[in-house]
Amino acid sequence: MSALDDLPVVVIGAGPVGLAAAAHLHERGLPFTVLEAGDTAGAAVRQWGHVRVFSPWRYNIDPAARRLLDDAGWVAPDLEALPTGAELVDDYLQPLAELPQLKPRLRYGARVEAISRLGLDRLRTAGRDSAPFLVRLADGDEILARAVIDASGTWGTPNVLGSSGLPARGERQSAAYLEHALPDVLGGDRDRFAGRHTLVVGAGHSAANTLLSLAELAAAEPSTEVTWAIRSASPARTYGGGDADALPARGALGSRLREHVDAGRIRLLTGFSVHALTPTGDRLAVVVRHTDGGEESITVDRIVTATGFRPDHSIAAELRLDLDPVMGATRALAPLIDPNEHSCGTVPPHGVDELAHPEAGYYAVGMKSYGRAPTFLMATGYEQVRSVVAALAGDWQAARDVQLDLPGTGVCNSNPADSTGGDSCCGPAPSLEPAGKGLATGISGGLLAAPLNLITLNAAPAGGQAGGCCGS
Numbered sequence: 001m002s003a004l005d006d007l008p009v010v011v012i013g014a015g016p017v018g019l020a021a022a023a024h025l026h027e028r029g030l031p032f033t034v035l036e037a038g039d040t041a042g043a044a045v046r047q048w049g050h051v052r053v054f055s056p057w058r059y060n061i062d063p064a065a066r067r068l069l070d071d072a073g074w075v076a077p078d079l080e081a082l083p084t085g086a087e088l089v090d091d092y093l094q095p096l097a098e099l100p101q102l103k104p105r106l107r108y109g110a111r112v113e114a115i116s117r118l119g120l121d122r123l124r125t126a127g128r129d130s131a132p133f134l135v136r137l138a139d140g141d142e143i144l145a146r147a148v149i150d151a152s153g154t155w156g157t158p159n160v161l162g163s164s165g166l167p168a169r170g171e172r173q174s175a176a177y178l179e180h181a182l183p184d185v186l187g188g189d190r191d192r193f194a195g196r197h198t199l200v201v202g203a204g205h206s207a208a209n210t211l212l213s214l215a216e217l218a219a220a221e222p223s224t225e226v227t228w229a230i231r232s233a234s235p236a237r238t239y240g241g242g243d244a245d246a247l248p249a250r251g252a253l254g255s256r257l258r259e260h261v262d263a264g265r266i267r268l269l270t271g272f273s274v275h276a277l278t279p280t281g282d283r284l285a286v287v288v289r290h291t292d293g294g295e296e297s298i299t300v301d302r303i304v305t306a307t308g309f310r311p312d313h314s315i316a317a318e319l320r321l322d323l324d325p326v327m328g329a330t331r332a333l334a335p336l337i338d339p340n341e342h343s344c345g346t347v348p349p350h351g352v353d354e355l356a357h358p359e360a361g362y363y364a365v366g367m368k369s370y371g372r373a374p375t376f377l378m379a380t381g382y383e384q385v386r387s388v389v390a391a392l393a394g395d396w397q398a399a400r401d402v403q404l405d406l407p408g409t410g411v412c413n414s415n416p417a418d419s420t421g422g423d424s425c426c427g428p429a430p431s432l433e434p435a436g437k438g439l440a441t442g443i444s445g446g447l448l449a450a451p452l453n454l455i456t457l458n459a460a461p462a463g464g465q466a467g468g469c470c471g472s
Contacts, residue, residue, distance in 0.1 A: 002130065002146075008033045009103075009392060010135050010145040010198035012112050014041045016088070017366035017381035018151035019096050024389035026101045029062050033143065034102070035135070037111040037152075039095035042089035044155040048182045049086030051209060054253065055377060056080045060088060065096050076274040088301025111138040115148055115362070116318040124344055129360050147361035147392055149385065150316070154367050161201060161305045163231065163273035163289070170277040177284040179304045181206040185213035192219055192302060197225035199286065199298070201274060202306030203238045204374055208257045211306050215260045226265070227300065229272040233291070235261065277303075311368045312341040318370070328371030329353055330364075330420035337373040347375055351402035363388050380404060 011021045014036035020381035025032040036043065053060065058079040066076070069092075077083065077091055097106055117131040119445050133145040138345075158181060162168030171178075181202075183189040200213055211228055218224040230238070260266040272289040276286045280299065287297050311320060311328050324334035333354040337347050355363045363369075366381040366386060383404050391399035 003236060004130070004132055004146040005094050006142050007132055007146040009147045009149060010035060010133065011149045011151060012135075013091075013151040013153060013366070014038075014060070014097060014106055014108075015044055015151060015153060015366070016042070016060070016093060016378050017153075017385060018149075019093060019102070019388060020065055020382045021149050021151060021365065021385040022105065023062060023064035023068050023096070024386055025392075028389055028391070028393040028395075029309065029392075030393060034106045034107055035110040035112055035143075036108050039108050040089075040094070041106070042093035044153055045085045045089050045093070047085075047155065049084060049089065050184045050187050051182055052084045053088065054082060054205075055379075056082055059379045061092060061375065062241045062385075063348060064366060064386065065092075068101060069096060070156075070182075085155070100429045101233060107371060110141075111136045111314050112136070112152070115150075115316050118144060122218050133361065148363070149388060150362070150366055150368060151381070151385070152363045157312045158309050159307040159309060159372075160275075161303065163275070168274040168277055169287075171274075174277040174279055174284055174303075175391070177302060178280065179302055179348075181304065181306045182195070185210060185217055185303060190217065191222065194221040195223040195395070196209065197227065197299075198302045198304060199227045199229060199300040200227045200304045200306055201272075202304075202308065203230040203232060203235065204306060204308060205238075205253060206308075207304070207306035208238055208253050210306060211257055211266055212253070215265050218265065225267075227267045227269065227298070228261070229269040229274075229275055229288070231271070233270050235268060235270070249436050273358050305403055308372065308374055309367070310372050311364070313364075316359075316362065316364075319362055321362075322357050324371065327373055329369060331356060332356070333369065334371065334373075337370050337375050339373050345346035347377075347380060347404075347406040349383065349402040351384060352391040352399045355384060355388060359393075393430050 008031040009025055011018050011025070011032055011034045014022075014034050018034060018036070021275070022032055022034050040046070056079060060083065061076070061079075070076075072095075074095055077087075083091065097103060112135060114136045116134045116136075117128055118134045120128055120131055123346075133148050135143045135145055135148065137143070159165075159166040161171050161178065179189075179192075183192070185193050192212060194217060200210050200214070207228070211226065214224065214226040218226055228235075229230050235258070239258045257266070261268045269288070272326060273289050274286060275289045275295065276287040278287070282303055283299050284303065285297055285299050286303070287294050287295060313323065313328070322331050323329065324331045327334040327338065329337060333350055335341075336350055336354065352363070355365065355369055357363075365378050365384045369381075369384065370376045383402060387399045387402050388395075
């Protein structure tokens with residue numbers, strides 16, 4: 001028996017995947033401590049609490065967590081219903097965090113500043129695998145651990161607005177005009193958008209959610225203008241698989257967005273990259289470059305930067321990580337989640353072997369494990385931590401018996417033709433029906449699954465039409 005066995009496994013983050021890891025650690029009888037930077041479980045999820053996810057409850061509840069909750073008399077929600085982020089926290093994460101098996105082991109307001117090996121920097125090899133991890137908190141406290149499961153997500157590290165992976169000129173100086181992904185357009189943030197011109201930059205599901213909310217706002221506030229800018233020549237990737245999608249709310253998202261664009265309620269700019277931002281009074285001048293090399297300027301009131309997220313591995317700078325140079329995921333996982341090849345539902349099963357680094361005992365899981373790939377779903381993270389915890393318990397057979405039941409996207413490929421019209425390449429165009437809005441990948445680090453309110457489709461602002469050939 002190793003001296004490390006008496007130390008806890010440190011889990012970073014008390015979101016859906018972090019708390020799932022805690023539930024599995026409890027079932028395996030392994031000591032653990034969960035460190036959460038916020039003041040409540042699911043703190044990042046609460047920041048998009050107004051959004052309704054497009055995956056039903058049955059994909060969003062971890063099996064080990066469910067067993068603990070059921071034993072405590074928990075009343076499960078309708079497994080086919082689509083929860084909002086707030087419902088995900090209030091009806092699942094908070095009750096889970098309050099269970100006596102987990103609550104004493106959760107620490108809130110505990111922001112991790114760095115992870116290393118006790119007495120060893122990254123260069124030292126001798127004795128490394130037998131040395132405990134040293135987890136240093138922002139308040140100076142230090143915790144020793146036998147292993148670290150980093151489920152901290154990517155919500156706090158969005159991508160920049162500018163192209164080439166660099167901030168646009170003047171981007172930092174224009175922060176007062178910029179909005180994080182998924183603002184509460186129809187709720188608490190309404191006054192910042194009503195009667196104003198908003199530019200939404202991005203081609204993912206978070207952009208689509210915001211655009212649909214803005215279109216609904218514009219129906220009530222006719223002076224509201226909505227412009228959508230994407231770097232590609234076609235929005236087909238955002239429109240997705242329509243009624244061929246295994247998650248109807250996800251398919252309807254793109255269909256409804258398409259109708260708004262076709263009807264002119266949302267102005268679409270393609271082949272567009274932000275070059276420079278300049279405040280002009282209480283508005284913002286945006287210089288854009290087109291793929292043909294030309295430039296133009298548009299003036300708006302707000303910009304929503306729905307440009308995705310990226311992982312921050314800086315807390316693990318003294319650990320030996322093997323990261324893919326493109327994706328920022330482990331080298332083994334990267335080709336399995338590459339958005340050029342995969343959508344959320346086509347990611348193959350993967351577990352501890354694909355998540356392992358040269359630094360034995362350290363695992364990034366959940367949205368953070370995907371690097372810059374937007375193809376993450378919560379169910380994937382739950383299976384990741386089940387596999388990792390089984391390995392930490394020495395049950396390698398269970399750890400490597402990785403299985404995933406994911407909803408398919410109903411799309412054909414990730415390189416759709418540059419067309420804004422036509423039927424889905426997977427089948428005929430779907431008919432228009434009332435549908436919910438949704439997100440994609442799992443925000444807190446993503447959106448985990450997908451979101452918004454159900455609204456009735458009509459001739460005015462509300463809906464969409466046929467899907468394209470791809471989704472992410």
